[in-house]
Amino acid sequence: MPNRTNPASVPSYYSATAHPWEGFPALEGDVLCDVCVVGGGLAGLSAALNLAEKGYSVVLLEAAVIGFGASGRNGGEVISGYSCDMATLRAQAGDDAARALWDMSVEGVEIVGERVARHGIACDWTRGYCTAATRPGHVRGLEDWQRTAASVYGYRHYQLWGRERLATQLASERYHGALFDSEAGHLHPLNYTRGLARAAQAVGVRIFEHSRVGQLMTQARPQLSTSRGTVRAGEVVLACNCDLGELVPQLSRRIMPAGTYMVATQPLGEERARSLIANNMAVSDTRFVLDYYRLSADHRLLFGGKVSYSGHEPRNLAAAMRRDMLRVFPQLADVAIDYAWGGFCDITMNRAPDFGRLQDHVYYLQGFSGHGVNVTGVAGKVVAEAIAAETSRLDVFGRLRHRDFPGGRRLRAPVLALGMLYYRLRDLL
C-alpha cells in the first residue's frame, strides 16, 4: 500500500530529484487566524496562497510534509477538463454552468503557467499533451470532442492526428490516432508543490508540517486541534484528499480512495528518450483504466497506470508496471526500472469534483478524481473568492450532485471493484 504516514518512505523518482527542502515546524500552542487550511497538497496550498494574496491571515496544517499526498507523487500531467467528460457535467448542471466549468478548467492550466513564471518555480514546466486512441472507434470520439470543444466551449487548441502523424512524435504501434493539445503540458509535481508552499510563505501563510488535525469543532469560531496545538479560525478550508475520515464523515462517505501507480526507468539519455516521444509531450490513452506517461527532465520515461480500490499495492509493483510499459514501448525491454511508487486519488461516484461549503465557516475541496493538477489551482481560487463573499464560481460547482458510495466504509471497495470489472472488460473489447 502506498505509505500514508512516513514521508521518508515514499520511494518516488520525485523525492529523489526534488530540490533541497528545509521543511516547516510542527504546530505548538494556540494560534489565531482568519482562515485555517487543512492539507498541504496543491488544493490546500492554492487556497492558502489566494487567501493570503487577498489579505487574510492564513494558517496551513499538514499531517505529514508538504506534497506528501497525491500532489507530490502524480503523473505531472496538466490537462484541461475534469476526470468525467463534459457531457456528465452538462447533464447535471446545464449548458451555462458546463461552459463556466470548462472555462475554469482551462484557467487551471493557465494558473500553473502563470504561477511558475511569477514565483520562479523550477519544476520543468513543459507544454504539449495528447490523448492517444487505443481503438479505431476512439479516434471518432476524439474527433467529436474536438468539434464540440471548438463550437460549444470555444476551445481551439486541439489538433486531431491520424496514425501516421502521431507516429512522427510517438514511437508506439499501440495507437490509431490522437488529440494533441498545445496548451496542456507536464511538470515535476513535487517541485511545483514545494514551490507553491514557498510562494505562500512569502505572502505570509504560516505553514506547519507534522500537524495532523484530529478534531474540528465548528462552533461560532471553528477550532482545530492537533496533538500539540490548536488553531482558532474565522473560516476553515478542508483539502485532505481521501484522508478526511472521521473528521467529517458526511464528506468522506462521498469519496473512494483509488490507488494508482507509477514507475521511472533508468536515465535513457536524451537521444533515446526523444526517440520515444520526439516532441516531449505528455500522453495518456483513451481507456477507462488508462496508461499515462511522459519523459522527465533527466531523460527517463515516467510511466503510470493501474488502479486499485483495495488499498493494497499490486504485487511486484515494478514488474507489473514494467509489463504495461513494454506493451506501449517494447523497445525498452533492456531498460531497468529505478523507482516504483503509488498514491491515492479521491474519486467521487460520477468523477466530478466536489467543492462547496459544508456549513457556516467550513469549506471543502475534494473529489478531484485523479485529475487535480490543473483543477486544484482554480479550486483554491474559487474557495478564496467565496470566503471573500464572491460565491458565484463556487456555486457553479455546487450544482453538481454527489452521492455516498454504496456499501458503507467496509463494503464500498468491493462494490466498486465489481462495478469496475465492467469497465475493465470494456477496455479489452
Ligand SMILES: Cc1cc2nc3c(=O)[nH]c(=O)nc-3n(C[C@H](O)[C@H](O)[C@H](O)COP(=O)(O)OP(=O)(O)OC[C@H]3O[C@@H](n4cnc5c(N)ncnc54)[C@H](O)[C@@H]3O)c2cc1C
Ligand atoms: C500516482 C498518481 C498519479 C496522478 N497523476 C495525475 C496527473 O497526471 N494529472 C492530474 O491532473 N492529476 C493526477 N493525479 C491526481 C492529483 O495528484 C490529485 O488530484 C491532486 O494532487 C489532489 O491534490 P490535493 O491537495 O487535494 O490532495 P493531496 O496532495 O493528497 O493533499 C492532501 C494533504 O492533506 C493532508 N491531510 C490529510 N488529512 C489531514 C489532516 N487531518 N490534517 C492535516 N493534514 C491532512 C495529507 O497529508 C496530504 O498531504 C494523480 C494522483 C496519483 C496518486
